[in-house]
Amino acid sequence: MRLKQSARKREKMTKDRELENVLKHYTIPVINPGIRKHQITKLSADIQDMDYLPPQSFTGQLLTQLSFISGWIWLAQAGMLFLLFLCFFRADPFQVNMMMFCLASALSLILTCEMSKSFRAGAWEMETSCRYNLAQIFLFRLCILFGGDFLVLTAALVAYRMADGPFWQFCLFTLLPFFLSSAISLCALRRIGNRCNSAAITAIPLFSVNLAAWTTPLMEKGLSHLGLSLAEATPAITLLALALLLYHAGRLCTRAHYLSESSYAMQK
Amino acid sequence: MELRIENLTKQYGSFLAVNDLSAVLTCGVYGLLGANGAGKTTLMRLLCDIQLPTTGTISYDGQDIREYGDRYRNVLGYLPQDFGYYPDFTAMKFLLYMSAIKGLSKGYARQRSLELLDEVGLLQVRDKKIKTFSGGMKQRLGIAQAMLNDPKVLILDEPTAGLDPKERVRFRNLISSFSRNKIVLLSTHIVSDVEYIAGDILVMKKGKFIHEGKPDEIIHTVDGMVWECRVANGEVPSLEMKYNIGNMRTEGETTILRIISETKPLENAVNAAPNLEDLYLYYFSDEEDHVI
Numbered sequence: 001m002r003l004k005q006s007a008r009k010r011e012k013m014t015k016d017r018e019l020e021n022v023l024k025h026y027t028i029p030v031i032n033p034g035i036r037k038h039q040i041t042k043l044s045a046d047i048q049d050m051d052y053l054p055p056q057s058f059t060g061q062l063l064t065q066l067s068f069i070s071g072w073i074w075l076a077q078a079g080m081l082f083l084l085f086l087c088f089f090r091a092d093p094f095q096v097n098m099m100m101f102c103l104a105s106a107l108s109l110i111l112t113c114e115m116s117k118s119f120r121a122g123a124w125e126m127e128t129s130c131r132y133n134l135a136q137i138f139l140f141r142l143c144i145l146f147g148g149d150f151l152v153l154t155a156a157l158v159a160y161r162m163a164d165g166p167f168w169q170f171c172l173f174t175l176l177p178f179f180l181s182s183a184i185s186l187c188a189l190r191r192i193g194n195r196c197n198s199a200a201i202t203a204i205p206l207f208s209v210n211l212a213a214w215t216t217p218l219m220e221k222g223l224s225h226l227g228l229s230l231a232e233a234t235p236a237i238t239l240l241a242l243a244l245l246l247y248h249a250g251r252l253c254t255r256a257h258y259l260s261e262s263s264y265a266m267q268k
Numbered sequence: 269m270e271l272r273i274e275n276l277t278k279q280y281g282s283f284l285a286v287n288d289l290s291a292v293l294t295c296g297v298y299g300l301l302g303a304n305g306a307g308k309t310t311l312m313r314l315l316c317d318i319q320l321p322t323t324g325t326i327s328y329d330g331q332d333i334r335e336y337g338d339r340y341r342n343v344l345g346y347l348p349q350d351f352g353y354y355p356d357f358t359a360m361k362f363l364l365y366m367s368a369i370k371g372l373s374k375g376y377a378r379q380r381s382l383e384l385l386d387e388v389g390l391l392q393v394r395d396k397k398i399k400t401f402s403g404g405m406k407q408r409l410g411i412a413q414a415m416l417n418d419p420k421v422l423i424l425d426e427p428t429a430g431l432d433p434k435e436r437v438r439f440r441n442l443i444s445s446f447s448r449n450k451i452v453l454l455s456t457h458i459v460s461d462v463e464y465i466a467g468d469i470l471v472m473k474k475g476k477f478i479h480e481g482k483p484d485e486i487i488h489t490v491d492g493m494v495w496e497c498r499v500a501n502g503e504v505p506s507l508e509m510k511y512n513i514g515n516m517r518t519e520g521e522t523t524i525l526r527i528i529s530e531t532k533p534l535e536n537a538v539n540a541a542p543n544l545e546d547l548y549l550y551y552f553s554d555e556e557d558h559v560i
Binding site: 064068070121123124125126128129130132133 | 313316317318319320338341342344345346347348350351352353354355356361365366368369370371374410413417
């Protein structure tokens with residue numbers, strides 16, 4: 001064992017001596033002090049950034065933001081699903097459609113309340129000045145909330161289909177009011193910005209979802225003039241409402257400045 | 269490190285909130301002094317890229333802050349005048365939330381939040397909801413969030429509003445210890461705060477800087493305009509109507525007045541050494557009330 005160790009040591013020493021002999025033929029390069037200083041500065045800055053500002057993936061930031069979404073939202077959604085499944089199979093078709101309509105209103109209301117909380121709390125200005133600014137925070141929140149809504153709506157659709165409800169009625173009583181009222185709310189939020197008021201922002205989805213309900217007979221009448229039935233046209237109209245919602249969501253999440261200046265000008 | 273403001277203008281309709289401002293801010297504490305409506309908040313919002321200027325540019329180390337984008341926001345700390353918070357968050361959760369959107373790593377965020385809560389005297393109540401906090405406590409929490417990312421540019425809009433004298437002293441010390449190698453700009457109309465901590469003062473009126481410089485230099489602009497005199501108590505109301513009175517102290521049947529006037533107000537008036545408060549009154553006596 002000892003012999004082996006000393007042989008290894010001797011071998012290492014020989015290698016070191018060989019390396020020294022090779023290096024003797026080279027001169028140490030002179031490093032330009034300017035380049036050296038620049039490299040040190042750059043590396044120091046990089047190290048400082050790495051220390052507490054690590055690059056974060058979109059998913060990573062999304063998961064971080066998940067813990068800051070109001071807890072009542074998940075409770076409300078779970079409660080809604082529970083009630084839906086509890087009552088669903090005992091109700092007649094009219095009651096089922098009404099329940100779906102209420103579900104759409106509630107989902108839209110939840111979305112609007114959570115999306116507007118920065119403005120309502122007055123934290124928008126502080127958030128705008130952060131690394132992930134308000135537009136990005138809106139994007140994270142929308143992704144999380146749409147994810148939750150997708151799960152709830154999918155569960156509702158499954159239940160609806162199990163109760164032999166036609167897909168177009170699901171679109172008419174659930175998806176269309178939800179998409180439409182959410183689109184109107186996000187549009188309003190983008191335009192109202194920092195002038196956002198709790199009462200107004202709650203009223204918008206409730207009003208628009210009811211507007212969707214009131215206009216259904218008119219829509220039916222209008223479609224009949226075009227030779228179309230509600231069953232034929234509803235899925236397409238729902239898709240249009242979805243496109244509108246995505247458009248307004250996109251506009252909200254890409255805006256650089258949220259301060260409503262027109263009101264400010266009037267104040268001054 | 270420098271923050272350069274060049275020909276900055278912000279117009280709301282026909283109202284000029286910021287009027288062709290130019291300045292270069294380097295490391296140090298700057299106090300922005302002005303009456304309400306002078307354009308302080310608008311200037312701060314422009315510096316934080318919360319608003320777009322009508323004309324002009326703001327550059328950080330030679331690059332436009334809008335082009336810098338999130339890299340600029342990485343080095344920025346901001347406390348707005350209307351500091352909003354989520355009432356259901358605890359102080360600790362709020363700082364962790366702010367750390368998350370400032371892009372700080374979780375471990376660092378926790379450590380830094382605890383450090384700052386300790387510095388602003390909120391460590392004991394870190395698990396209490398913000399809605400239970402007093403105004404001063406909320407304000408201290410706001411100051412803590414602005415410092416989370418150890419910003420190189422710290423902008424504080426009325427940071428001492430709502431703080432009691434003890435808290436204001438603590439705040440001054442905190443800023444003094446924090447400001448080394450950093451640009452700190454704080455706006456206030458509490459003159460004494462600026463006097464104690466600001467190395468440079470920017471006096472703003474109607475969207476323009478009317479004076480810039482060290483406190484002592486600026487104070488000299490009102491040399492010979494501050495007077496002290498003793499008058500009978502009955503004369504005070506008429507003198508109040510006529511002159512800009514900075515201070516009055518009643519002593520029996522007479523009152524000692526401190527008058528800010530370009531000309532000698534009374535025969536027995538003697539010149540007094542001016543202070544920043546006199547300067548404020550000289551420039552802003554025609555504007556809204558302030559706190560000294």
